[in-house]
Amino acid sequence: MRSRRLRGLPTAAPAFPDVMKALLFVAALLPLVRAGFVVITGQAVNPVEFVTHVTGTWALVGLMVTLAVSPLRWLTGRGWLLRLRRMLGLFAFFYACLHLLTYLWLDQFFDWTAIGHDILKRPFITLGMAAFVLLVPLAVTSTDAWMRRLKHSWGRLHRLVYPASVLAVVHYCWLVKRDLTVPLIYAGVLALLLGLRLLRRYRERTVC
Amino acid sequence: MLIKRPDDLPSSEITPEAVYLDRRRFLATGAVGLLLSADALAALSGRKSALSTGEAPNRLDEISRYNNFYEFGTSKDDPARHATALKTHPWTVTVEGEVEKPRIFDIDALLRRPLEERIYRLRCVEGWSMVIPWMGFPLATLLREVVPTSRAKYVAFETALRPAEMPGVGRKVLDWPYREGLRIDEAMHPLTLLAVGLYGNVLPKQNGAPIRLVVPWKYGFKSIKSIVRIRLVEKQPPTSWNLAAPSEYGFYSNVNPAVDHPRWSQASERRIGEFFKRKTLPFNGYAEQVAQLYRGMDLKKNF
DSSP: OHHHHHHTSOSSOOHHHHHHHHHHHHHHHHHHHHHHHHHHTTOOSSHHHHHHHHHHHHHHHHHHHHHHHHHHHHHHOOGGGGGGHHHHHHHHHHHHHHHHHIIIIIITTTOHHHHHHHHHHOHHHHHHHHHHHHHHHHHHTTSHHHHHHHTHHHHHHGGGHHHHHHHHHHHHHHHOSSOOHHHHHHHHHHHHHHHHHHHHHHHHHHHO | OOOOOGGGSOGGGSOOHHHHHTHHHHHHHHHHHHHHTTTOOOBOOEEEOTTSOOSOOOOHHHHHHSOOOGGGOSSTTHHHHHGGGOOOSSOEEEEEESBSSOEEEEHHHHHTSOEEEEEEEEEOTTSEEEEEEEEEEEHHHHHHHHOBOTTOOEEEEEEOOOTTTOGGGGSOSSOSSOEEEEEHHHHTSTTOEEEEEETTEEOOGGGTOSOEEEOTTBOGGGSOOSEEEEEEESSOOOOHHHHHOTTTSOSSOBOOTTSOBTTBOOSEEEETTOSSOEEOOGGGGTHHHHGGGGTTOOTTTOO
């Protein structure tokens, strides 16, 4: 149903969503620019840890914002919001890639034995890696061509974003030493976003 | 006219070559030092110690901007931002318990003691490390003055608890006040230091001013900051991180690359300022001096 709606989008789009898209594109790059500035000017005492945290945080924020598109659309009735979703999802994936690369390169220096050991032995690494693996097919099939090819299965496949987000949040909760405040805020936001979907489903069913 | 011959010059008046060659940075770190301790500009001097490492120390701005001091917040940069509120003067340290001469030490008197510069490695349980030029005196000298009784088997330490000055203690992240402990032989070991200064100045507040413990062969959290009470006791005292997560932080917490933290590896560490990680050494490289304290003990069990 979702894909049908997508295919039905008018080709001559109004200017406003395009402007929003451009602004959002720039905004989504700002965390990366800022991180680069902080590292190059030597403001980060532990730059590798800083980059790991920044990229992880924005991958997570990206997922949350992507998941917020549909509920916002229902609540505001603004259909054009959907036109931003692919870019937001791809930005989440982009930051997740940087996050993984930071770990593989700057933390482990591509020591595959150590990395394999970490994935097997450290639950939070296992979960983070699983979340990333779930996101890969979503990024690959994000093009129009794949949408057409997969038809209804596209929507079903892209529900993988739900388990990926849950894994990502648990990955964060599991690695902090003591203070769970920030990861629990993410968990709360995710619960809200997923809860709204359940609520809508329940309502649709009762109306029918 | 007095013309000093080189022999008359006390060595303390000679600028060390490294400092001379590095004078721009020396001036810069000095300026940071001024900002850090605006209300306590006491410069400290101490003789060099044979127990110092020859490794290059981290810069003052690294040491003072990347801290774990949860009383001021749980982020690494929270202590540098919030610890300025801590009033470190007047300050006393109460030493009591299983001792013949319990005493309350005033910080001014402690700062006037003959001090040593001890350049130690510090390994955090989180997997990073630094090299820090502490100024202080061995804990053993203080403990001998209060004369421990035969029942003094352990030493318990306590950090100040001041909700008005410590924004982090409003939430029960740890069971405040912060507490740590050592076995008496660990406490009496010549490497165990009470530090009052850093880079020739009083301690920056975020580094545990006005007086803190430094136990270089144990993970950093054992080196308790801003101490107000030292109690000699017969039973192993409760310690904050052990109370918070007993399966993750043991009473001993000796640096040990062979015993992983349940959630991450301890085999290597990132020395702040270095790109590549380095291997973590048993007892943080102090095995030669301290390994005999633990002879016959299962260090996997007593982690």
